[in-house]
Amino acid sequence: MSNHPLVEVKDLAKIFDVSAPWLNRVVERKPKMYVHAVDGVSFTIERGKTLALVGESGCGKSTVARLLVGLYKPTQGVVSFDGADIAATLATPEGRTLRRRTQMIFQDPYASLNPRWKVQDIVGEPLREHGMVNGSDELQQRVIALLQSVGLAAADVEKFPHQFSGGQRQRISIARALATQPEFLVCDEPTSALDVSVQAQVLNIMKDLQRERGLTYLFISHNLAVVRHVADQVGVMYLGRLVELADKKDLFDNPRHPYTRMLLDAIPDIHMTGRSRTPVQGEVPNPLNPPSGCSFHPRCPLANDRCKVERPALAEFQGIKIACHAVAEGRA
Template identity: 80%
Template sequence: MSAPLVEVQDLAKVFDVSPPWLNRIVERKPRAFVHAVDGVSFSIQRGRTLALVGESGCGKSTVARLLVGLHGATHGAVRIDGEDIARTLAGPGALKLRRRMQMIFQDPYASLNPRWKVLDIVAEPLREHGLVASAADAKARVGKLLDAVGLNPADADKFPHQFSGGQRQRISIARALATQPEFLVCDEPTSALDVSVQAQVLNIMKDLQREQGLTYLFISHNLAVVRHMADEIGVMYLGRLVEVADKTELFAKPRHPYTRMLLDAIPDIHMSGRARTPVQGEVPNPLQPPNGCSFHPRCPLADERCRRERPPLLEIRGVRVACHAVEEGRAG
């Protein structure tokens, strides 16, 4: 197997959420920190899709922003084709690296400038990277990009408010594809859309991946969408990866109790009668995470070791999983 296009090693991001200095002095409160991402490691092969799933607040979107350099990592490394992005983005090669990776944001209503026409929105990266020589060249390139995402080239002369949510997200995809990137980070790109429109946008993304050999990091909480899009799935809980597996393997035989809980939350429309683990408890306060395994307060398999010792992400029978019960054979 060839070297992966994207490598993430021990990635972490800590946010200082302390109240102002004077409040801390008067109220005698210590500084507060949130470990939004806590030691995440994964890789993505060229032309493949890794999906990150988990409940809201688990750190998925922070990982996405770290990968494209919108946040600086507290520690750890992100490499594109073996190139450390933190070092590259701080040097003269930043613009070249930006061409190779782009991001599709979650909200198509907030990610497009309402004062700009679609022509200017999609052509902006072309102009910034010096990929067009004239206004006529820019218009022709934008027309081709709009056509690639299922829009009419004549739509270039319209404003964002003249489009539906699904059409706006197609404009966002066209903008992301303008620099012909190799790697796209998709942060819940269809969560704000109706189900029928979601299917159209996802099919366009699949077609573009097949035609252009794109590599995706796909962030979502919708397991049906993930099943359609992903080749490999990483399950996150409270800033950490708890299971990473091939899509078919994960849906057929989930190992981690949290993965099982997520899959059991999907309605069983086939009424198969399979045993289902009810959802228990709430996500802990990230300011005061539990000791040991962060999932142990909600886990039916937790024992004293789980309360005391944080499990590492180990490869067990072809699946990477962080669970003492799976490691000890107690998970069934």
């Protein structure tokens, strides 16, 4: 195995045109409008490790996920997988191999499975598309093995998605993602639609599969308890930008960025430690009209005049990466 990270993201950005139709803009004399869904994000993921991205809804986590598997084309920046540019590779014959090596588990198990297909067709489709089986008998055996690897029964191949619970449907989604024997899985909030007890079962399956197969994960979530269970590194996103990137233990034991502290303080204190806590203040600004300078400054208790005019860059600080003037100046 090579020493470089499996996934490298450099200065990744995605801008969406959300303008009204041309005629409306002419009549109402309105300009074009753009949303910077992802704005200059950079990180790496080592082989066999899990990077979790957390943040409030609308911060750009899911857009990053779709950029990493090639569902969106980046406006700027590069996503490299095993040293190759994903956007460039997908346009070549090697793109088929890249599709096989990277897969995605979607958030909603009720929407991501075709209700008219049996489980054998759903899980077997990647195997047929990539020419990984010969004949229907081999296909059925491979599908049964995949279902059993995620805790389902061989008889389930003949059932339809509506015959399963939410947790079982998500296991089918995981089995489908594993069909092509991928190295990298992008998991877009795979447990958020499930009950807490079922979440634990699905997360344990994913951890076991990672150990057995050496999988690399990008795990998208807004649930910090889930992140603490699965992640090796954690990146905190706010309004399209990474504001803190650190090892899991460092981030949970000693959060530096004011926004990270607010997210952690929002978790109920079941141990009654008596530690002073700052609840999350205010709301996420309108992404069509983000604040100047540091986008978090309207909600930040440590903001000063510099924060209002100068946007902080993500920089190394005492072993972590952080974008905060207050931390850099020792005000935090």
